[in-house]
Amino acid sequence: MTTSIRRAAAFAGVGTLALAASVLVAGVAALFAAVGALALVVDDGPVFDLFARPSDRREGRLRGLAAFAFATAGLAMLVMLVGLPTRVFAAAVCLLAYGNLVEQAARTRSDAAITATAGFTIGGFLAAIAAQTVVLRVTGDPIEPMVPDLVFLAASGALLAGLLRSVLFERDDPLVMFSVAFLLWFFADLTVTVTPVEVALAIAITAGFGYLSWALDTASVTGMLTGVLLALLTIVLGGYPWFAVLISFFALGALSTKFRYEEKRRNGVAEANEGARGGGNVLGNAAVALVAVLAFAASDRLPVDSAVFLFAFAGSIATAMSDTLSSEIGGVFDRPRLITTLERVEPGTDGGVTWQGELAGVLGASVVALIAVALFGSVGTVGGVVIALAGVGGMTVDSILGATVEGEQLGNQSVNFLATLSGALLGAGLALLAGLSA
Template structure:
């Protein structure tokens, strides 16, 4: 057993103590605070050697264990003070620790990033499921009917943790743990009906889709994790029609990135990393859609009808599709014109458009609208027109921002976000204006 596995196993052992919060939350908070205090003064001996990370050895302090323990104690305090569910607290702590342990075991067999990521998310997922079940069992709450929901919560937490771990450092584990706890807390307050087959199919479809996108080099590991998380939340909180709208963008957008890639590279407009989109790119295009799905699920708390969020969702995806196709298709043609002055500019100039790209973008927006009309009974031809216009409007906003402010404080991902936000707002606004969202 390597030192990294022993260390991860020791952290997992400490994390397991959090299960006692099922009956003694205050004692658990005090225990972890004490562990953190001891870790700050322990500078040698067997325990130091067991828990010390390389950076800890350099500093002569178990700062990693101290940070983990104090963060766990703080979460336990939230259970007592603001009502954080005990099952969520234990799930977040065990997910992180056992995910790290599984990742270290996998690393002894494979150096591939995808393997380590899969190990972390799988180990964390399994640990979170069992942690929630154990807590419910100790507290005398029924387990069987809640298993699908517990699995959904564990899967969502594991994917978020895996995504954060792929972009943060090991010392940032407390941030990961708190983020997972907040996400799961939010979901426990939503009114959800999740069946066994719903969650099995959702996980199978989204993981399969994510792996294919990575295998085809249309997404990096972080992009894959982000896409899987977004897709899973869309299916469970919205439904399969919502997922079909979302997946249309990922599928056609990813394929368009590969379209005449060498020509776009020559023109200086090709996506980096051979077209594999990262997590930031995925979120820039789909964050608005995610917020719309969450708002739809929480609409009982909001003074707005559910259908508003459906049009916001579809409008933002139409904008993302329209903008992506206009850029990826239009990028292979020469002689673009700046949208604000219509003068010719070099290929790759922000805000430069071609008629071929504009036509491709409008077509992409119409594709999203047609999918929405065919799958949502509440969206008729007029609603489809609203979604198509929202997508074209978002594409135009992207070009205008590119021609005016991109590169001067706003990066490409920020511009993408604002364009999809414009698409979502246009979709929701037009739906309200013509009486479709009542």
């Protein structure tokens, strides 16, 4: 057994103590606080050797163990003070601890990033299910009716944790644990009706979609995790029609990225990493859509008709589709013009547009609108026009921001986010004006 696996197993053993919260939360909080305090004074011996990370050895303190223990103690305090569900607390702690253990074991087989990511995600997923089951069994709550919810929370938490760990440092694990706990708390508080078959099918579809995007080099590992998480939440919280709208962007966007890629690379306008989009790029284009899905799922508690969030979702995706097709297809044509002055600019200039790219953008927004009309009976022809206009409007905002503030003040991902936000607001606003929502 390697040092990294022994250390991960030791952390997992400490994390298992969180299950005792099903009996006495205050005792667990005190126990983890004591572990954190002891970790700061132990600087030698077998315990130090077992838990010490490379950075701990340089500093002569078990700061990693202390941070993990104090964070867990703080999370236990939230169970007592603000009602964080005990099963969510146990799931978040065990997910991180055992996900890391399986990840370290997977690394002994292969040093590929996809192997480590898969190990962490699968290990964390299984540990979160097991932790929730133990808590429910100890507290005497029925387990069978909760199975779909347990699986959904475990899958969502494992994907979020895997995503965060892929972009953060090992010392940021407490932040990962808190992020997972708050996300699962939100989901546990929602009224989501889903069967075991529906959850299993959703996980299978999104996992297959993620693997395909990675295997075809259309997304990096981080981009794949981001896309899978977004897809899973969209299916479970929205439904398959919502997923169809989302997947249309990922599929056509990926194809357009590969369109005449070598030519775009020679012109200096191609996506980096052979067109494989990272998590930041995916989130920049789909974060607003995710918020719309979450708001739709919680619409029974909001003073806004749920249809508004549907049009916000579709408007943001139409914008992302329109902007991506406009950039990727328009990028192969020479002599673009700056959208603000219509002056000729070099290919790749932020805010530069071509008529071919604009036409591709309009078609992209129209595709999203047609899918929405076909799959949502409440959208109709007028709603389809609203979505298409929102997509084209958001694309135009993206170009204007590119010509005015991108580069010195905002990065590309921030511009994408603001553009999709504009498309969402435009879609929701036009829907309200057209009387498409109450």
